[in-house]
Amino acid sequence: GTNGQFRPNEDLTREGVAAIVNNMLGEDTPVAATNFSDVKGRWSERAVSSLVDKQIMKGYSNGTFKPQQKVTREEFAVIAYNYMNYKGMSSSKTAVPYADENKISPWAKNGGRYAGSRWLYDGS
Known part of the structure; x- marks a missing residue:
């Protein structure tokens, strides 16, 4: 949860999904530098870097990851x-x-x- 809350009606974001999937992997993920200008220093940086490195998630051609963007079904x-x-x-x-x-x-x-x-x- 966020700040001790589950927030059942809140949409999932790209960084939220990255954190969930990275936790599902159950692998010890070292902190790796990210090239995404909008992820550096965020709470999700390690998870995003891990999933991009494993080619599970990708960023955008403009060098961003858009961590707070909602995730669509596709x-x-x-x-x-x-x-x-x-x-x-x-x-x-x-x-x-x-x-x-x-x-x-x-x-x-x-x-x-x-x-x-x-x-x-x-x-x-």
Whole structure:
């Protein structure tokens, strides 16, 4: 939580997801320098650096990470897909098509298909 609170109605941010996924890895992550101008010195710097180094999350082409930006469903699907690949988990199940699959961004297609095949999102 934040300041001892869970905040159940608050949206997840990119840095929040980075912290959660980094904790799920359960690896001792050394503090590494980050090239993201908007992450240096933030509470999430170590988690962000770790996940970028492991290619689970990425920053933006302008050199930022946008740590306080909300995470969309397609972004989370890509993060889950990259996490599973990093952990060596199979993503070979048959993809479940979505009625609005044509609306999934090209960069998120694999993550979206993976989310469907793993029932991370059931389309409801």
